[in-house]
């Protein structure tokens with residue numbers, strides 16, 4: 001009896017790569033490791049890799065044998081995650097990191113020359129701004145800050161020596177959505193690279209590389225992992241764009257461990273299911289909040305009232321699970337509302353199966369003076385809700401009883 005036909009791995013790979021988001025989330029990257037026929041990718045819990053003899057080592061050094069050498073440069077478990085994320089974001093290459101911050105800081109170190117210049121938006125992740133303010137200045141790197149909505153001002157902010165325009169899209173906490181085709185055209189005309197942190201959207205809802213951005217980055221700690229059990233980050237782009245990032249990652253050493261990489265791989269398989277639920281929960285809750293008299297204002301890109309709704313419809317396939325709103329209350333009243341919520345945890349972060357709720361004034365922006373907070377638009381009555389995958393009716397009923405306690 002014959003062993004049956006040989007499977008064409010290349011054809012399987014191509015079919016998966018051209019499949020829908022959910023199919024890619026489940027299958028991409030998983031079939032390259034197979035010596036054991038295990039369905040799941042093993043956790044290669046090893047710091048280093050051995051060579052059978054010096055001829056094999058030589059073949060590796062001369063680039064004839066593509067394999068792993070030492071844990072800071074590569075590991076089959078994290079490579080499987082990198083392949084999966086590449087297929088989801090439409091990238092050629094990805095580099096996985098120990099956290100989202102590590103992804104961003106390594107990218108800055110890799111791309112910015114001493115005395116260089118970058119442009120960022122004002123509601124950029126706080127620690128990223130801190131890194132720029134406290135660390136990049138040591139390399140005499142200058143930064144211009146523009147409002148996310150003012151893409152018109154980008155042209156004025158760019159200089160001949162600008163290497164990078166860096167922004168989130170959607171941004172935090174107001175979920176501003178960048179008009180990416182326009183931004184890419186303006187930045188590229190001046191020779192600046194465009195880096196988009198699309199953590200809030202995930203590659204299922206927004207793929208910056210498809211609009212010509214040079215790099216997409218994510219904190220995989222959020223939706224990509226999805227279960228609040230790991231920290232990770234990723235930078236994606238073309239093979240050429242990723243080369244200096246991988247070099248820098250190997251030197252700076254902020255690599256993910258194999259166990260976290262496995263948890264990320266596992267989380268990613270249900271990304272499409274989770275995002276669908278996060279999205280529909282958030283949309284229902286945003287609409288409900290908008291019709292509630294105890295709520296002053298709601299920001300959600302899926303609402304027609306959001307300033308970037310039209311752009312979001314153009315560049316996104318979903319709006320994500322985060323809803324930001326202001327309640328009709330002062331600081332203490334807003335605390336009472338948060339405390340009265342029984343289902344969401346009071347916690348930083350977003351993008352997990354559990355709903356999380358927080359007051360930006362009391363959480364991420366607490367160390368600022370009240371007037372500095374107001375300058376950034378962070379009022380005392382602002383609330384950020386990361387909608388989990390619970391039942392929408394339960395979340396709405398919980399918010400309803402909590403709003404009564406203001």
Ligand SMILES: *Cc1c(COP(=O)(O)O)cnc(C)c1O
Nearest residue numbers: 099100101102125199219221232
């Ligand atoms: C959380 C977050 C980060 C930082 O990621 P970590 O994984 O916590 O280091 C960066 N950007 C955005 C938009 C985030 O939400």
